[in-house]
Amino acid sequence: MCLAIPAIVTALNADSSIATVDLSGVQKEVSTVLVDDVEIGDYLLIHVGFALHKLSEEEAQSTLALFEELDAMNAEEPVLPS
């Protein structure tokens, strides 16, 4: 029930209270009243027709960077789970 998906803003209405988002090719209008300063090109977390939060590109990259560090660790101890 708490599932939510990230989608990019492709258009905004006059007062920025409704955004058109693109969900892998599907265009959908969602309410942005819960999030401030939404701009075209932002990624929003969408849940039951509402944007709950903006996605932080910087934070996403820093999480992905943690995975890059795994390469170095694996080289030290290549143990597979039995």
Next chain:
Amino acid sequence: MKYVNEFRNGDIAAKLARVIASEVNTDRNYRLMEFCGGHTHAIFRFGIQDLMPDNVNFIHGPGCPVCVLPKGRIDSAIKLLQEHDVILCTYADLIRVPASKQMSLLKAKADGADIRMVYSTQDALNIARQNPERQVVFFAIGFETTTPPTTVAIQQAKQQGLSNFSVFCNHLLTPPAMRHILQQDGDQSANIDGILGPSHVSTIIGSQAYNFCATEYHIPIVIAGFEPLDVMQSTLMLIRQLNNDSVTVENEYTRVVTPKGNRKAQALMQEVFELRPTFEWRGLGMMPDSALQIRDAYAEWNTEKRFDVESIVSSDVKNCLCPAILRGLNKPTDCTLFGTVCTPENPMGACMVSSEGSCAAYWSYGRFRQPGLRASQLEKSV
């Protein structure tokens, strides 16, 4: 899909599995509760349990609003339909949940009740606008993630004077349920070592809301995203905390979760809702201050006040282990009904109905596991 595909990469999952295997301490067990049904679903759908060493076990928590909603609330909704001929708007999740006397909202609909499945509270408001001669009730359910959209709808109804719209509020709070699980002792304790914290509930309430897990109960918690790499990375972070005897609130899901959460949504919820003195959760029983009710300033849009809804107490199906499963005491495969009389097509308990329920996850992704293997893991971990 951006921000999804990158977090489902199989090669990185294999690397994470190797790192986890190399870091676990083989002298101990790691019983980690994933609070949310969304995590349970990810663990089974992506086969994460199978990538874990034998001594790392996921214990499934009560974070599935459909699963913990007591039958009596569905009975109340059916009564509203029968006695007041309302239009009942609901998210699809609820439509097949068993009510008393082998009823469900779907069966009530087949009997002629006017039940509409909606995607958003905005759809329910539109139905109210289009049917001014009818009473339209929105069956509101969900944790903090789903509450702000309901809040907005109630405020819009007030602003627009939409007098034929009301909300049957069943919104629940996550921290009290977590507290309840952590408070149990003896044979009622799920004996958990760490918690994978909620994803999208936390976008609203923030990671600070879980400080009590560490400070009062000395259980580490990592706020985890719902994608498989998020779950695995968070598991690794929990294992590291446990290995280092560290007990803190960590946040893996930083791309949408901040320490303070969504303040705007919190303020809206505060304006429209107040704590309900007590509310019944399936499996967890009556819990004080664990759910929300609509404030008197918005009483006109409160279904329970408008129709004088009385609470109905209903008992669960005999032998259904849902209550114990929701508290992390049993696994779905321990239930004699699982996969025999209880299947998603003919569910006996809510854990099988909800796509997020543990039983549905086991049925959909895990029912062909070797039972002996799982049993031996369970014995070792208790």
